[in-house]
Amino acid sequence: MDYFCSMVKIGNIELGEFPLLLAPMEDVSDPPFRQVCKENGADMMYTEFVSSEGLIRNAVKSVRKLDIFPYERPIGIQLFGSDVETMAECTKISTEVNPDLIDINYGCPVKKVACRGAGAALLQDIPLMARMTEAVVKATHLPVTVKTRLGWDDSTKNIEEVAERLQDVGIQALTIHGRTRAQLYKGEADWSLIAKVKNNPRIKIPIFGNGDIDSPEKALEYKNRFGVDGIMIGRAAIGYPWIFNEIKHYFQTGEYLPAPNMEQRVNAATQHLKFSVEWKGETLGILEMRRHYSNYFKGLPNFKEHRMKLVQSMNLEEILETLDFVKREYEGVTLETKAKVVEYGGVD
Numbered sequence: 001m002d003y004f005c006s007m008v009k010i011g012n013i014e015l016g017e018f019p020l021l022l023a024p025m026e027d028v029s030d031p032p033f034r035q036v037c038k039e040n041g042a043d044m045m046y047t048e049f050v051s052s053e054g055l056i057r058n059a060v061k062s063v064r065k066l067d068i069f070p071y072e073r074p075i076g077i078q079l080f081g082s083d084v085e086t087m088a089e090c091t092k093i094s095t096e097v098n099p100d101l102i103d104i105n106y107g108c109p110v111k112k113v114a115c116r117g118a119g120a121a122l123l124q125d126i127p128l129m130a131r132m133t134e135a136v137v138k139a140t141h142l143p144v145t146v147k148t149r150l151g152w153d154d155s156t157k158n159i160e161e162v163a164e165r166l167q168d169v170g171i172q173a174l175t176i177h178g179r180t181r182a183q184l185y186k187g188e189a190d191w192s193l194i195a196k197v198k199n200n201p202r203i204k205i206p207i208f209g210n211g212d213i214d215s216p217e218k219a220l221e222y223k224n225r226f227g228v229d230g231i232m233i234g235r236a237a238i239g240y241p242w243i244f245n246e247i248k249h250y251f252q253t254g255e256y257l258p259a260p261n262m263e264q265r266v267n268a269a270t271q272h273l274k275f276s277v278e279w280k281g282e283t284l285g286i287l288e289m290r291r292h293y294s295n296y297f298k299g300l301p302n303f304k305e306h307r308m309k310l311v312q313s314m315n316l317e318e319i320l321e322t323l324d325f326v327k328r329e330y331e332g333v334t335l336e337t338k339a340k341v342v343e344y345g346g347v348d
């Protein structure tokens, strides 16, 4: 069968020929952010990672992450944890809110996760990883997928073995971030091992590549060079949700969509803010939106004064007025900058 004509499927979920996935990102990929990404072409999305320890204790933060909306489909809930029973129990809890799939995080490198035996730590114990995955698969009727890294460090890049073992216990897709745990976010993502996993004749499940995609050209180059079934995009979508449709358009026509104009930028930021306030309440919604403005308006000349207004006010009306002012003040300005991978030292 012609590879390019085949439909990528996870269980019964049809994802088109070459899906673009929005990466799960703690403190970023919440429902308001997911809404703007969905409207701009994300084919599949995930929640922020949900702590199984938190969920089992009914912690507000974890339970709130299970909020999903019909227009987001297909959407996966991502779980992480170190205890097999707790992960299985949380899979059952998550299944009750009826997502399209359950994803397991075996990639998080941050100390408070990986040094407590969860996230990327499981890369150091494949038998435990396989047991945990099998328990999650058995705890739900939904497809289970995994997101992980190349290995723990440079001398233990075991993703090829990991992929086979996880497929054997029933996962239905695998996303690989082309870095090791030790690398955190440093250096360039290496997709050559991702391609090796994809080219392994034993591997039948879709393999999605992840790491550093920030332009239509790079997406096309990596699609062709590494033969993956789809691409997951994280940082480049922050403040730039247009990247999904830009990539699709480039794949179809070989041409660039025009960069979003000021109206589109302000409208996206405004929609993001309004939904944040609606979903989180005014105080939290306003506070948590502050980290996004500089990304939506990166590169605007003399923007500092407006940014300060946006991040210092606790008054929704005032912030909306500032956004409206920015729209008028910068009308006709087109930014050179397209998507950029934002540096997030130490955050995961």
Ligand SMILES: Cc1cc2nc3c(=O)[nH]c(=O)nc-3n(C[C@H](O)[C@H](O)[C@H](O)COP(=O)(O)O)c2cc1C
Pocket: 023, 024, 025, 026, 027, 028, 048, 049, 078, 105, 107, 108, 147, 177, 210, 211, 212, 213, 232, 233, 234, 235, 236, 341, 344, 347, 348
């Ligand atoms: C702020 C931030 C939060 C993240 N949170 C998660 C998470 O909750 N679960 C996860 O699997 N990966 C998480 N990641 C990793 C991303 O999903 C992705 O693998 C990584 O950013 C590399 O892709 P990119 O180069 O397209 O950003 C996070 C990354 C960032 C920057």
